[in-house]
Amino acid sequence: MIPGPTEFEPEVMMAVGAPTTSHVAPDFIESFGHALEMMREVWLAPSGQPFIIAGSGTLAMDLAGANLVEPGDRALVISTGYFGDRYAELLKRYGAEVTALKAPAGEVVSDAAVETELKRKRYKLMTFTHVDTSTAVRVDPEPLGLLGEKHGVITVLDGVCSVAGEVIRQDEWKIDVVFTASQKAVGVPPGLALLVASPRAMEAWKGRKSPVGSYYSDWTHWLPVMKAYEERRPAYFGTPAVNLVSALEVSLRLILKEGMEARFRRHSDRGTAFRKAMRGMGLTMIPASEEVSANTLSAPLYPEGVKGADFMKAIGDSDVIVAGGLLPGIKDTYFRVGHMGAVTNGDILTTVAAIDGALSACGYRK
Numbered sequence: 001m002i003p004g005p006t007e008f009e010p011e012v013m014m015a016v017g018a019p020t021t022s023h024v025a026p027d028f029i030e031s032f033g034h035a036l037e038m039m040r041e042v043w044l045a046p047s048g049q050p051f052i053i054a055g056s057g058t059l060a061m062d063l064a065g066a067n068l069v070e071p072g073d074r075a076l077v078i079s080t081g082y083f084g085d086r087y088a089e090l091l092k093r094y095g096a097e098v099t100a101l102k103a104p105a106g107e108v109v110s111d112a113a114v115e116t117e118l119k120r121k122r123y124k125l126m127t128f129t130h131v132d133t134s135t136a137v138r139v140d141p142e143p144l145g146l147l148g149e150k151h152g153v154i155t156v157l158d159g160v161c162s163v164a165g166e167v168i169r170q171d172e173w174k175i176d177v178v179f180t181a182s183q184k185a186v187g188v189p190p191g192l193a194l195l196v197a198s199p200r201a202m203e204a205w206k207g208r209k210s211p212v213g214s215y216y217s218d219w220t221h222w223l224p225v226m227k228a229y230e231e232r233r234p235a236y237f238g239t240p241a242v243n244l245v246s247a248l249e250v251s252l253r254l255i256l257k258e259g260m261e262a263r264f265r266r267h268s269d270r271g272t273a274f275r276k277a278m279r280g281m282g283l284t285m286i287p288a289s290e291e292v293s294a295n296t297l298s299a300p301l302y303p304e305g306v307k308g309a310d311f312m313k314a315i316g317d318s319d320v321i322v323a324g325g326l327l328p329g330i331k332d333t334y335f336r337v338g339h340m341g342a343v344t345n346g347d348i349l350t351t352v353a354a355i356d357g358a359l360s361a362c363g364y365r366k
């Protein structure tokens, strides 16, 4: 029950374990092409350009940074935790002049504060994290996408802990780049960076004056490959992660079979139920309100008198695996539970019972 790698459907694992074909075998070309097409449906981005590239979610962050930033460009990073801070560092590496608006742990930066900053200086790019996996805080991406459009700023959504779990309507919300990694709500073992770029983002990349500062991330190499697979032609830049791409096709099929609206609702129902159960036990959560609480994971604080190390040891005996805290400074005060992707109601109940048992073992009584 950690926030990635998550649990995977048996059909997905069958594809991971199948004999590996050539990356230009007709069956594989079909799977790759179909996976690209389905990404547009999952991201709700009919006009977007999808990319599937071997690497982790951090590579997806790198793809957007490397391709869209030129030395001296101004970038605004809205940080709600660990991954926002990472993005500020990453963009600096490509020569961006970064301004960070940081929210206190558990809170979000107000849209008004973002707009004030966008009026103060001309920015090329703005990044925000949909669900920061370190805090379980969820940002509302829609007003930020619309603000980006209004002020002519390219918007980049880190959706690693949200795509295929939280509501995202990339085209409607005018968000230029939305990316994730395979091992979170998309439901495929780690190893794929998945990104969809808007026509405006692709134009900004085409209009660059300097070459992209990363050889591997450069869309110059990958765009022809993605186009070829979608047209069901073989192509090569770097050998794709064949089994993972086949597994992604299977998982995206399952996601679309469930339907995006039903999937969003299921995550919302499970997330809400889990938080209610935690509150029922007398626990409080890092996110300051329901409105800013993620549905893909939760971050409950240890109640008074319970030590993190003791709790982790006790819950380990129950065969339920949860994650520790992640945000520097407060990481020993809370734990994290992922409830995204293939997680069932039964998993939620078992986890709630295990947490209850572990707290009791630590001497906690509500």
Ligand SMILES: *Cc1c(COP(=O)(O)O)cnc(C)c1O
Pocket (backbone or CB within 6 Å): 004, 056, 057, 058, 059, 083, 129, 131, 132, 133, 158, 159, 160, 161, 181
């Ligand atoms: C997991 C995660 C990342 C990093 O992904 P890796 O696959 O670990 O490189 C980035 N952003 C968010 C919001 C994440 O949850």
